[in-house]
Amino acid sequence: DTGVSQDPRHKITKRGQNVTFRCDPISEHNRLYWYRQTLGQGPEFLTYFQNEAQLEKSRLLSDRFSAERPKGSFSTLEIQRTEQGDSAMYLCASSPDSYATEAFFGQGTRLTVV
Amino acid sequence: SQQGEEDPQALSIQEGENATMNCSYKTSINNLQWYRQNSGRGLVHLILIRSNEREKHSGRLRVTLDTSKKSSSLLITASRAADTASYFCATAQTGTASKLTFGTGTRLQVTL
Numbered sequence: 001d002t003g004v005s006q007d008p009r010h011k012i013t014k015r016g017q018n019v020t021f022r023c024d025p026i027s028e029h030n031r032l033y034w035y036r037q038t039l040g041q042g043p044e045f046l047t048y049f050q051n052e053a054q055l056e057k058s059r060l061l062s063d064r065f066s067a068e069r070p071k072g073s074f075s076t077l078e079i080q081r082t083e084q085g086d087s088a089m090y091l092c093a094s095s096p097d098s099y100a101t102e103a104f105f106g107q108g109t110r111l112t113v114v
Numbered sequence: 115s116q117q118g119e120e121d122p123q124a125l126s127i128q129e130g131e132n133a134t135m136n137c138s139y140k141t142s143i144n145n146l147q148w149y150r151q152n153s154g155r156g157l158v159h160l161i162l163i164r165s166n167e168r169e170k171h172s173g174r175l176r177v178t179l180d181t182s183k184k185s186s187s188l189l190i191t192a193s194r195a196a197d198t199a200s201y202f203c204a205t206a207q208t209g210t211a212s213k214l215t216f217g218t219g220t221r222l223q224v225t226l
Contacts, residue, residue, distance in 0.1 A: 040218075041219070042218050043214075044216070091156060102162055103147075103159065106156050
């Protein structure tokens with residue numbers, strides 16, 4: 001399967017714990033995005049990488065959130081000291097480096113903070 | 115934050131009927147895209163329309179774009195039960211390197 005893959009698909013964690021999600025984009029895609037989606041809403045942009053450089057971060061990305069994309073391949077999103085409000089679907093997407101193009105989404109990681 | 119609103123929030127039709135969803139947005143855009151999301155799954159790209167285009171077709175899908183009104187519509191013709199999903203419009207704003215801003219979505223239910 002050459003699509004975008006995310007791991008894990010589901011994560012249940014206790015409040016205060018740290019969690020890390022992984023995203024493997026389509027191999028030839030330079031751009032990688034993280035979005036967060038809460039129930040009944042559309043996805044909201046969190047951050048964007050062009051190769052290994054993190055070029056944009058949303059105000060939604062508090063200091064407890066950090067994302068990396070070492071070597072411009074896979075990416076990780078870490079949430080420290082999780083809060084119940086962090087419960088959401090975290091979606092990763094990738095796209096080629098061209099001006100107007102579709103994004104290819106993974107299946108997402110559903111995080112539940114209890 | 116969400117770019118805009120989609121209308122209706124929910125739509126229920128019978129198989130074979132057409133479904134029309136509308137999307138409004140707030141800022142100038144490079145392109146507008148429509149995505150489908152089955153329950154609890156990732157998003158699947160349906161169609162992209164550039165800011166200098168007014169209408170586009172792909173199979174049973176027809177998308178229109180009115181940049182003067184900052185609105186778009188998605189028409190699904192001859193709907194099928196498999197079309198049941200949530201549909202989102204997403205805009206790529208001018209100069210934002212394809213970062214997408216999504217609407218609130220329309221939940222479509224197609225019954226047999």
